[in-house]
Amino acid sequence: MKAAAFAYARATSVVNALELLAMHGDKAKVLSGGQSLMPAMNLRLLSPDILVDIGGLAELRGITVRGDLLVIGALTRHVDLLRSPEVALHARLLRDAVAHVAHPAIRNRGTIGGSLAHADPASELPACVVALDATIVVRGSAGERRITATEFFRGIYETALLPDELLVAVEVPVAGQASTFFFQEYARRHGDYAVVGLAARAVVAAGRFSALRLGFFAVGDRPLLAAAAGKLIDATVTPALLAEAAAALADELDPQEDQQATAAMRRHLATVLLRRCVAALLARPELETGVGK
Amino acid sequence: MTVTRAPADALSVLDRPNSYIGKTVPRPNLDRLLQGRGQYVSDLELPRMAHVVFLRSPHAHAKIAAIDADAARRMPGVVSIVTGRELEAVITPWVGVLSHLKGLKSAPQHAIAVDRVCWQGEAVAAIVATSRAAAEDAMEHISVDYEELEAVTDMRAALDPAALVIHAALGDNLAFERTLDAGDVDHALSGSELVEADFVFGRHTGVTLESRAVVADWNAAEARLTIYQGTQAPHMVQNIAALHLGLREAQVRVVCKDVGGSFGIKVHIYADEMATYALSKLLRRPVKFVADRVESFNTDIHARDHRCRGRIGVRPDGTITAFEIDDLTGIGPYSMYPRTSAIEANQVVNLVGGPYATANYRARARVVFQNKNVMCQYRAVGHPIACSVTEGLVDLAAAKIGMDPVEIRRRNLIADDAYPCASPSGMKFEQLSHHASLTKLLQMMDYDALRAEQAALRARNVHRGIGIASFIEVTNPSAAFYGVGGAKISSQDGVAVRLDAQGSVICQTSITEQGQGSESLTAQIVGSVLGVSMERVRVILGDTDHTPYGGGTWASRGAGIGGEAALQAAKALRQNILNVAAAILQSTPAELDIVDNGIVNAADGAPRIELNELARIVYFRPDTLPPGIQPELMATRHFVPRQYPFAFTNGVQASWLEVDTETGFVKLLKHWVVEDCGTIINPQLVDEQIRGGVVQGLGAALFEKCIYDERGQLTNANMADYLVPMSGEMPDIEVGHVVSPTQESELGAKGAGEAGTAGAAAAVANAVNDALRPLDATITEIPLTPQVILSALGRI
Numbered sequence A: 001m002k003a004a005a006f007a008y009a010r011a012t013s014v015v016n017a018l019e020l021l022a023m024h025g026d027k028a029k030v031l032s033g034g035q036s037l038m039p040a041m042n043l044r045l046l047s048p049d050i051l052v053d054i055g056g057l058a059e060l061r062g063i064t065v066r067g068d069l070l071v072i073g074a075l076t077r078h079v080d081l082l083r084s085p086e087v088a089l090h091a092r093l094l095r096d097a098v099a100h101v102a103h104p105a106i107r108n109r110g111t112i113g114g115s116l117a118h119a120d121p122a123s124e125l126p127a128c129v130v131a132l133d134a135t136i137v138v139r140g141s142a143g144e145r146r147i148t149a150t151e152f153f154r155g156i157y158e159t160a161l162l163p164d165e166l167l168v169a170v171e172v173p174v175a176g177q178a179s180t181f182f183f184q185e186y187a188r189r190h191g192d193y194a195v196v197g198l199a200a201r202a203v204v205a206a207g208r209f210s211a212l213r214l215g216f217f218a219v220g221d222r223p224l225l226a227a228a229a230g231k232l233i234d235a236t237v238t239p240a241l242l243a244e245a246a247a248a249l250a251d252e253l254d255p256q257e258d259q260q261a262t263a264a265m266r267r268h269l270a271t272v273l274l275r276r277c278v279a280a281l282l283a284r285p286e287l288e289t290g291v292g293k
Numbered sequence B: 001m002t003v004t005r006a007p008a009d010a011l012s013v014l015d016r017p018n019s020y021i022g023k024t025v026p027r028p029n030l031d032r033l034l035q036g037r038g039q040y041v042s043d044l045e046l047p048r049m050a051h052v053v054f055l056r057s058p059h060a061h062a063k064i065a066a067i068d069a070d071a072a073r074r075m076p077g078v079v080s081i082v083t084g085r086e087l088e089a090v091i092t093p094w095v096g097v098l099s100h101l102k103g104l105k106s107a108p109q110h111a112i113a114v115d116r117v118c119w120q121g122e123a124v125a126a127i128v129a130t131s132r133a134a135a136e137d138a139m140e141h142i143s144v145d146y147e148e149l150e151a152v153t154d155m156r157a158a159l160d161p162a163a164l165v166i167h168a169a170l171g172d173n174l175a176f177e178r179t180l181d182a183g184d185v186d187h188a189l190s191g192s193e194l195v196e197a198d199f200v201f202g203r204h205t206g207v208t209l210e211s212r213a214v215v216a217d218w219n220a221a222e223a224r225l226t227i228y229q230g231t232q233a234p235h236m237v238q239n240i241a242a243l244h245l246g247l248r249e250a251q252v253r254v255v256c257k258d259v260g261g262s263f264g265i266k267v268h269i270y271a272d273e274m275a276t277y278a279l280s281k282l283l284r285r286p287v288k289f290v291a292d293r294v295e296s297f298n299t300d301i302h303a304r305d306h307r308c309r310g311r312i313g314v315r316p317d318g319t320i321t322a323f324e325i326d327d328l329t330g331i332g333p334y335s336m337y338p339r340t341s342a343i344e345a346n347q348v349v350n351l352v353g354g355p356y357a358t359a360n361y362r363a364r365a366r367v368v369f370q371n372k373n374v375m376c377q378y379r380a381v382g383h384p385i386a387c388s389v390t391e392g393l394v395d396l397a398a399a400k401i402g403m404d405p406v407e408i409r410r411r412n413l414i415a416d417d418a419y420p421c422a423s424p425s426g427m428k429f430e431q432l433s434h435h436a437s438l439t440k441l442l443q444m445m446d447y448d449a450l451r452a453e454q455a456a457l458r459a460r461n462v463h464r465g466i467g468i469a470s471f472i473e474v475t476n477p478s479a480a481f482y483g484v485g486g487a488k489i490s491s492q493d494g495v496a497v498r499l500d501a502q503g504s505v506i507c508q509t510s511i512t513e514q515g516q517g518s519e520s521l522t523a524q525i526v527g528s529v530l531g532v533s534m535e536r537v538r539v540i541l542g543d544t545d546h547t548p549y550g551g552g553t554w555a556s557r558g559a560g561i562g563g564e565a566a567l568q569a570a571k572a573l574r575q576n577i578l579n580v581a582a583a584i585l586q587s588t589p590a591e592l593d594i595v596d597n598g599i600v601n602a603a604d605g606a607p608r609i610e611l612n613e614l615a616r617i618v619y620f621r622p623d624t625l626p627p628g629i630q631p632e633l634m635a636t637r638h639f640v641p642r643q644y645p646f647a648f649t650n651g652v653q654a655s656w657l658e659v660d661t662e663t664g665f666v667k668l669l670k671h672w673v674v675e676d677c678g679t680i681i682n683p684q685l686v687d688e689q690i691r692g693g694v695v696q697g698l699g700a701a702l703f704e705k706c707i708y709d710e711r712g713q714l715t716n717a718n719m720a721d722y723l724v725p726m727s728g729e730m731p732d733i734e735v736g737h738v739v740s741p742t743q744e745s746e747l748g749a750k751g752a753g754e755a756g757t758a759g760a761a762a763a764v765a766n767a768v769n770d771a772l773r774p775l776d777a778t779i780t781e782i783p784l785t786p787q788v789i790l791s792a793l794g795r796i
């Protein structure tokens, strides 16, 4: 279990990193926290000719508020999300979610840019940025592009990033006073990738949802912004309506089967999460047990 | 701690002033390990050492048509590339059978496959290079031409007459079959309520922190092979290596210092380890093999792949009238060497029904070949299967007649005053304490309060369950385990103790240390018996050149057997010291004692002479001793149990958990164990053995499984997909003790290493079924994954 030999370059600036990427094309790989890349290389699932290490680029660090955007640099580590007062204030969902990402040793190294670029469909952060309606900022030799989160994820480990582009930041709309969040996942063990998970943002007024974004993960080849949420917006949520939404959700999902769960189990768990989420956000515990009994 | 019976001679040697017995003292090897000064084989570097990597078969069953390694040979750093055919010149094949397991058959196994591979992961060629990375690079350039053969993977299909026979010369795929019929089962069942169930156990493995590691160093000038290996049984390795390399045992030295966990994984002889010894001899230089994690999953022995049909008969008053089982297990393509792969099924037959007074018992066990990795003995061999089947049936019987699970056990467990006695399968019990243990367990868990809490929560749709599992455990095995079957595996152990010139003690023991605390318990015993403080006792183990001959550490035997040898050796040395002291002091040995590193008056404790002063006189001024005195400041003793084939221990476990019936996830809330391992030498070591064992049992219950596809591919051979139990999911584990020392030894210690693993899964499975009882679901399969639970509940 030793990686094949590779060359290594520590980028001195974003521009330098982009030059290196342009020079080596798809033979190069960006190295961020290394928590997904290095295991894959040690298993020889990946054998890049050269690693472009962006770890020293101060330009990619930091969490700042710019107007009504929370801007998170690509090199922001999971542990930084967990501890940042700005994140706690403006995008609490990220903090709640990141506690479920792996273990402290991995959170000390893994980065948000790496997680989003890696695009594991069972990952927490991609679903969060979808639920938060965030924008992914990428830079290439031709300049900067802004891609909405829903457009960014294209499939298993597939994104809108081109081989010579760098993910530089994530822009998250600052949560208004009225926003509430829900995060829950079912994983076999603490820190494992989820069997099914849900990251949600909502605005609740007078017992009804005026906005509801449900970002499911591990239910398909990419994080899914559930259209079924639409049924619950601006409506009085009854057990019957919730059941209808759950049925719509099950239809909408196209989950994969793997060692943890069949497609049917993933559909089932997603509907359980939906009910628990709605019950929690509306503070109506009775809704939780309304379906499937 | 409840003591059921004081031994006749009231621990005379152990119950001394300043005794360490029964005390939690820090393990003397902790500083070494914590400061990174452990001597693990994985870290070992020798001059001119080369590294071997094995190219392993991607197919479960295939003919090897051709191997082309020309390109690989030209790669930088490559020392040699060796195939099975080429290695045959230096090492002979072996067959993993033992004569006392009647009818057990297996086929010759080679260090590296010759012509045919029989499981995915079997080595096909060895690449020896100057570094592991260079060897892995070269490996990518070897091309092997395989002709894939049909793979026999499902153990149920292996005996189908239409199934392919994996080793044609054996005639069929049945490796071993054992039947047993005690009492009158049919008669007993005819008047009883009957409950039946199929129990299914996931194949799993040991996952040691340090993977298997060996450095073999053939010294042609001395015609000697030194093997550095993380093993549990150095003398066994010495014997086997010599046998198959055509050497005398004296030409093989096995060194085994620190070992990063073993759990039975490292008590076997693996083909790749044999190949490494042979490569060193062939290439005349040190060769190192360290299994990587993927190799570990594909080649470390697996265990527990059983399907067992169980039946129990019960009368309305709760009397259990009979047990009946039909067990089937698939062991891979070969019976493992040299302990064989029939032992687990054999143990299942031996142990089912073991805690109960029921005399009627019928069993059949069949062991079949299949094209998967080999299975063999892993911590608590057979016990978790036997315990899960027995305790699962007992709970089902209780449910059938509407009796509380505790009550049915009270009515059927062998009475604490019924010993000595034997089980229907012929197991001899010296003294067990099922009832005392159960009583203690119920107190610890506050059973009635827990039942009340469970009822209250059920009303709120929260489903919690309580599961109880009584168990027996085989420890301190005599020659009955392996020796009688022809295996050269010692059941006796030896300890040599000597007083050095400054009054410190050097102790050489044949038991080994893989983290259990063998060093500590040996030092505690020797220090206590001698009257010397533990810091003055240095324990040397794990070197066939420098320790007495013995079995090593496995089957919960280190404390019971090696500990008794240490006690007897220390007693002999103590007598020798007192004899010399009496001569020096013009006294008699009976009037003297050794306390706190010095000779004192037995009567009033007045100090007479320090041990270092005594040693000085003996070693440097023997001219001053009275004539005729020849001091002997070294003593050696060996011990093996003779009266009982095994020292059975017993205990009972309980699990308290919550099932989320919507998601199928189980949350373990608490676990209790009461165990009886006889004399407790170091309570903390015993408790941690129990806890560690429980955790492995909880892993089996909820998480661990080697998942094979129908083509015999292991699909989760990594730490992300193979789920080991982790601390986040583990409950608090409370441990209590009942103490019934064995009379076979002065020490009175039985083993404690496997008790935790034996019963943990059974307790959890019973608790899950207890939680699900109002929902009319019963599950007799582990691991209890959310998928399994949701399916049983009809949710998906």
Ligand SMILES: Cc1cc2nc3c(=O)[nH]c(=O)nc-3n(C[C@H](O)[C@H](O)[C@H](O)COP(=O)(O)OP(=O)(O)OC[C@H]3O[C@@H](n4cnc5c(N)ncnc54)[C@H](O)[C@@H]3O)c2cc1C
Pocket (backbone or CB within 6 Å): A029, A030, A031, A032, A033, A034, A035, A036, A037, A038, A039, A054, A074, A100, A101, A102, A103, A106, A109, A110, A111, A112, A113, A114, A115, A117, A118, A122, A123, A124, A125, A161, A165, A166, A167, A168, A191, A192, A193, A194
């Ligand atoms: C044991 C373990 C458990 C884990 N559990 C979880 C879990 O439960 N949930 C979870 O979400 N993750 C989990 N992870 C993964 C972890 O969160 C990683 O940190 C994350 O997936 C990748 O981040 P990284 O910074 O380490 O990226 P790297 O490993 O360095 O890179 C990952 C990929 O992204 C590319 N990349 C990285 N940064 C950029 C960039 N700025 N621009 C363009 N491409 C880039 C790399 O080239 C590579 O292809 C786990 C990892 C381990 C080892």
